[in-house]
Amino acid sequence: MKLRYAGTCRMCSQPLPAKTEAMYESETKTVLCLKCADETGLVIPQDLEPPVAEEPASIASGVAGSSARREYERRKAKDEERLREKWGRLGGLAVALSDERQSTKAWERGAVGEERLGARLDSLVGDGIAVLHDRRIPGSKANIDHIAITRAGIWVIDAKRYQGRPELKIEGGFLRPRVEKLLVGRRDCTKLVDGVLKQVEVLRDVMPDVPLTGALCFVEADWPLIGGFFATRGVHVLSPRRLAKRLEQEQTGEIDVPAVLEVVASRFKPA
Structure with a gap:
């Protein structure tokens, strides 16, 4: 060969x-x-x-949001079991009248966000773009929501379904160290950037010679009609529409997309 x-x-x-x-x-x-x-x-x-x-076997791209969806169903079942044990014969009525716990509902929101972004990414798949969803990080309970491989490099994408407008807040400068904070509404989401950077480094250990880009994609956020997208510490913060446009533009490069897909898929199994 x-x-x-x-x-x-x-x-x-x-x-x-x-x-x-x-x-x-x-x-x-x-x-x-x-x-x-x-x-x-x-x-x-x-x-x-x-x-x-x-002919080489086709590589399954995985199911977007599958692990988050499973975790939601597990937590929901456990919450209902607690209610039934607490209320006995009235357990069914208690389950019907009770609202889901916020910590449980958050998993469903996350799953829906990943599913919607996954469908958008799947629509881009072709000769120059390949996509993997919900991949387990070896030796860890964590997972990578989406990996997009183009002729120009690999994108590591974390999907979030948050409300509010994403913005970059910069503190410090001349006399103090410069600090960049990611805010979504009034919520400090800077730790999300750290998470994406760690995922990028995990991919870099596997594909050290391939350009890597990290991205935080906020689904259903309050994006302005024009612009509003930015990067912080090398991580792109953008909407699903903007992300799709960026990936479509990466049609020039020397990356062998099928070969890279095969290596990445073999190292990062479906979660």
């Missing part, structure tokens, strides 16, 4: 640049140059018909 990435022959240590024809050993995930492969008897003789290559 032609190598997608540069490697080194495991026998003679010869460097093998990307697109070099070599033998890939899937069990050990190592490569052999053709000379060493021939010496070990792994090369198919010229007079034999090579096997027909199978």
Whole structure:
């Protein structure tokens, strides 16, 4: 096969640049140059018909908001169980008359936001754009809402369904350290930026040579009719419409979208 990435022959240590024809050993995930492969008897003789290559299996993009939706259903069931235990025979009536706890309802709001943004991103998928939803971060209970791969790089996207207008507040300056705060209405959401930056670094460990961009996408926020989008500490803060436009503009670049998609999907499984 032609190598997608540069490697080194495991026998003679010869460097093998990307697109070099070599033998890939899937069990050990190592490569052999053709000379060493021939010496070990792994090369198919010229007079034999090579096997027909199978089409690669399609990569499932995942279901946007699925883990948040499951958590909402789990919490809702637990809340109802508490009410039934507390009220006994009147438990069913208590469940019907009680409002959902805010901490439980927040999970449903989050799930809806991810689902709506996921549908918007799915509409962009084509030759130059691939999307993954709700991917688990290895070794952690956390997940990444959306990953978009374009010819120009990878976007790590966190979806939030908050009310209010997102804005950037800058404090300090000449005599004091400059501090940037993300506000949504009167709510300080600066920690959301820290979360996206951590997710970007997780992707960077896997794809160090691919440009990475972090984004906070606020669904149903009070965005102005014109503008209102900004970046803080390298993280873009924008609406679903603006995000879609940015991704559509990333049609030029040297990124092999299917190859990067395969690597990212294999490392970040559906949550």
